Amino acid sequence: QKEVEQNSGPLSVPEGAIASLNCTYSDRGSQSFFWYRQYSGKSPELIMSIYSNGDKEDGRFTAQLNKASQYVSLLIRDSQPSDSATYLCAVNPSGKGGTSYGKLTFGQGTILTVHP
Amino acid sequence: EAQVTQNPRYLITVTGKKLTVTCSQNMNHEYMSWYRQDPGLGLRQIYYSMNVEVTDKGDVPEGYKVSRKEKRNFPLILESPSPNQTSLYFCASSLYISPLLAGSHYNEQFFGPGTRLTVL
Numbered sequence: 001q002k003e004v005e006q007n008s009g010p011l012s013v014p015e016g017a018i019a020s021l022n023c024t025y026s027d028r029g030s031q032s033f034f035w036y037r038q039y040s041g042k043s044p045e046l047i048m049s050i051y052s053n054g055d056k057e058d059g060r061f062t063a064q065l066n067k068a069s070q071y072v073s074l075l076i077r078d079s080q081p082s083d084s085a086t087y088l089c090a091v092n093p094s095g096k097g098g099t100s101y102g103k104l105t106f107g108q109g110t111i112l113t114v115h116p
Numbered sequence: 117e118a119q120v121t122q123n124p125r126y127l128i129t130v131t132g133k134k135l136t137v138t139c140s141q142n143m144n145h146e147y148m149s150w151y152r153q154d155p156g157l158g159l160r161q162i163y164y165s166m167n168v169e170v171t172d173k174g175d176v177p178e179g180y181k182v183s184r185k186e187k188r189n190f191p192l193i194l195e196s197p198s199p200n201q202t203s204l205y206f207c208a209s210s211l212y213i214s215p216l217l218a219g220s221h222y223n224e225q226f227f228g229p230g231t232r233l234t235v236l
Contacts, residue, residue, distance in 0.1 A: 034225075043206060043227035043228065043229055043230055044159070044206070044225075044227050045227070046224045046225065049224065088158065088159060090159075102147050102149065102164035102165065102166050102172065103161065103164060103172070103174060104149065104161055104164075104225065105161065105175065106151075106158050106159040106160070106161075107158060108156065108157065108158040109158055109159075
């Protein structure tokens, strides 16, 4: 089983719709969770971080975390064509004390296409 | 301007010829990492560093070396490159902030522009 799993997609949604991206992880002791966006040919950039159960909202983006189910999701409301990109889920796993902070495991990414 | 720089951006080399990819950040971040990105495999962490002279292995460290002699620099060394190391490489840095103090972006990793390496 992969440590961090995402549906690779592609996920296609119409402009103005809600895009829902999902991610599961295997390490139950994982500390913190991130969503990155990567445009084709560009570097990843952070959209959201979340580290406690529940929802966290930032503009059109909402991250949801359920540690009991080992599940994290990203909702994009009012999707725009400019949201078309690959979305990467990343997890900071549990590890050997303080050094584990630097470790980050990514999922394969979900390709999102928002069509006009 | 706050940034992470990598050099070179593109490199074509031959098997066995030692090479170094440099990474530098001007944000005074403690943490720095190297990743490789391959189609179908996503981003995989090679090595990371918590501070000067403190490094640890990521998920795919075989065939790579790193050093952290200065806080701002974190070079990636391929002593004897092989074709399976052909990939897109990213360097990243981050500042440790307690989740109790951070706003929405806790442990935000800032990525460099990437280095596309081809080993023939």
